Amino acid sequence: AQKITQTQPGMFVQEKEAVTLDCTYDTSDQSYGLFWYKQPSSGEMIFLIYQGSYDEQNATEGRYSLNFQKARKSANLVISASQLGDSAMYFCAMRGKTSNTGKLIFGQGTTLQVKP
Amino acid sequence: DAGVIQSPRHEVTEMGQEVTLRCKPISGHNSLFWYRQTMMRGLELLIYFNNNVPIDDSGMPEDRFSAKMPNASFSTLKIQPSEPRDSAVYFCASSLTVQAFFGQGTRLTVV
Numbered sequence: 001a002q003k004i005t006q007t008q009p010g011m012f013v014q015e016k017e018a019v020t021l022d023c024t025y026d027t028s029d030q031s032y033g034l035f036w037y038k039q040p041s042s043g044e045m046i047f048l049i050y051q052g053s054y055d056e057q058n059a060t061e062g063r064y065s066l067n068f069q070k071a072r073k074s075a076n077l078v079i080s081a082s083q084l085g086d087s088a089m090y091f092c093a094m095r096g097k098t099s100n101t102g103k104l105i106f107g108q109g110t111t112l113q114v115k116p
Numbered sequence: 117d118a119g120v121i122q123s124p125r126h127e128v129t130e131m132g133q134e135v136t137l138r139c140k141p142i143s144g145h146n147s148l149f150w151y152r153q154t155m156m157r158g159l160e161l162l163i164y165f166n167n168n169v170p171i172d173d174s175g176m177p178e179d180r181f182s183a184k185m186p187n188a189s190f191s192t193l194k195i196q197p198s199e200p201r202d203s204a205v206y207f208c209a210s211s212l213t214v215q216a217f218f219g220q221g222t223r224l225t226v227v
Contacts, residue, residue: 033214045207045218052214091159095216103164103172104149104209104216 002027004092004107011112013082020067021077021110023092029053029101034075035093036066039109045091051075082114118142122208122219129226134196137222140189141210149216150183150193151207159207165191198226 003026013019025034036048051059051066059066067076079086089111095104121140129135141148150162163173168185176183180199185191195202203226209216 035215037218043205043221045209047215047217050214095214102147102166102211103161104211105161106151106159108158 002029002094002096002101002103002105004094004105006092006107006110008110009108011110013079013112013114015084015114015116016081018078018080019082019112021079021090021092021112023075023077023107025073025075025092025094027073027094027096029096031097032101033095033097034066034068035095035104036064036075036077037091037093037106039089039091041088048090049077079112084114084116087112087114120208120210120217120219122206122222124222125220127222127224129198129224131199131226132197133226134194135198135202135224135226137193137195137206137208137224139191139193139208139210139219141191141208142212142217143189145210145212145217146188147211147216148185148191149207149209149211150191151209153205153207153221154203162193195224198224200226202226 038046092107148165162175209218
């Protein structure tokens, strides 16, 4: 069975510093994708970054990077130069790549607060 | 592109009433997901459709919940009868390849 674990319910970071949000996963699939979504207080779900299981390089999108360690089954999100607008809930998610395994499941989320 | 459209945005109903939530996925997308979000349980996948066929409904909490996707452009999630513990935000999301796009959600309150 697929499972996503986020062990940090809440995190604080000083503005302009970097922060790492942890995510570990479990799956028996060989081909899968890992995602991070941001949910601000307004409630919408915003896609941040994607990593495929066969991608050799870690994904980056602007200030977001995904530290993918396949052997450890971890997919941590790194936010560089934190901004006040980064304060939100962050979800790690996983999805298989076939029609039968393509359900998208989420971890419990990490609340990030950026301090000025 | 209008994105994933959910209706209604807010719904307040009395216990025992039937509630129907609606979702219009992004045109051309072949996967659709329904989620329920609560403080206690987080973001739970209720059901996953691929090409209008329910692939995994193991997250549907009980027989009071049912979901349909009669065509590629419309899906419903029905709760009958509704109970106060069903109060939550319900999200619909659609996907074509990798990334899933979410609707704005329906905030359901059962009193």
